[in-house]
Amino acid sequence: STCPKKALFEAINKACQCAQATPKYSGMIEDCCCDYESVNHVNVEVLHPSLQELVKTPFFRYFKVKLWCDCPFWPDDGMCRLRDCSVCECPESEFPELFKKPHRLPLDDPICQEGNPQAAVDRTVDRKTFRGWTETDNPWTNDDETDNDELTYVNLQLNPERYTGYTGPSARRIWDAIYSENCPKYPSEELCQEEKILYKLISGLHSSISIHIASDYLLDEATNLWGQNLTLMYDRVLKYPDRVRNLYFTFLFVLRAVTKAGEYLEQAEYDTGNHIEDLKTQSLMRQMLYNPKLQAACPVPFDEAKLWKGQSGPELKQKIQQQFKNISAIMDCVGCEKCRLWGKLQVLGLGTALKILFTVDGQENGDQALQLQRNEVIALMNLLNRLSESVKFVHEMGPTAERIVEGHGSAHSLISSWKRIWSYVSKA
């Protein structure tokens, strides 16, 4: 600038603006039926506290997973640096006895498809009630969890999603495979709405994983000091507003699936053999699903009825289903056990949300009753909890992280301004 004073004022102004708490994300969340302010409010008031309680209950804290799996795409070259990335499995005696017995449902009575075909994608599941946990496959996921011999139960409370040191080419290859093989990394205008939604779901999940790494980070390996790494959250997520928007989108998408399956989830049996705890689980579920604040703030968080409408709807659905299955299969290639555990759980959770929103009442399956596996519901609610934690962290710590990093940038430009003033004065 020719006027050093002006440059100085500009630099000071910029630094001051950063300190003002203007909400960066406001208005309606793209493709959703709810605004940022309401989501933040209802998350802090209702969802986050309820979900934190819910995931601690015996029913929701044990997840069945195949951890030792061969990667179907390339040799596993695990790049995990920390011992911390291995998972502690539960001893046989710890997880609920009832979880060990697979429970098969009798086949459904055929129900006729009636009425206007336009109504095939229904927005309610009001006739669907719980009739026991099923073993029925999920058309959206690569279901390899049927061989009980290879499955282990993991106490999720003992294996938090946090920094593990899994990084480098191995981790990068997984994300690249997910984005480039299954959903284009940079969604272009030519992409149809359904494909954009798949991209946004993956990107939102990716943001959430990065936020968990940032919120529980190994700050000093020598002293085993853990804490928040706000710069990492800024660099990986906040710097790209789309990644924040995709996180909110994914949160609302999964929330919609949970509220749509509300009646089923309300009636489900959360039996683990611990009667008092199981009653508490059911009561927590009801309190959350029917909380008037939730109903008032976001009655329909996402409107799934507008998808798969075109002529090629069913074809497109099959294509995207296959893409999502591939993503779920790629999870076997994640070279760090704890990341694989949370990757598998969250992809199964997303697959369960897709199943609730798009398979039940969908054209290909007729007017079919909702049937979920116990593990699907465990994954769905734990995923919602993770997304809720991420949304809360971004809402509460995002402005501070931006202030620190961008303020640091402003301090740099302030120093450059002073240098310019000094050179101007010394020349004069």
Ligand SMILES: Cc1cc2nc3c(=O)[nH]c(=O)nc-3n(C[C@H](O)[C@H](O)[C@H](O)COP(=O)(O)OP(=O)(O)OC[C@H]3O[C@@H](n4cnc5c(N)ncnc54)[C@H](O)[C@@H]3O)c2cc1C
């Ligand atoms: C399934 C899975 C689970 C993982 N879980 C953990 C874990 O629990 N703990 C842990 O420490 N590490 C975990 N990792 C590793 C972690 O996600 C990162 O890959 C690693 O920390 C290296 O980060 P990076 O900076 O190279 O960027 P990465 O996060 O690897 O991102 C790779 C590229 O993807 C793009 N990208 C990044 N974020 C987004 C987004 N939100 N939307 C769209 N594009 C994006 C960018 O171009 C970026 O360069 C996991 C990895 C995978 C694949």
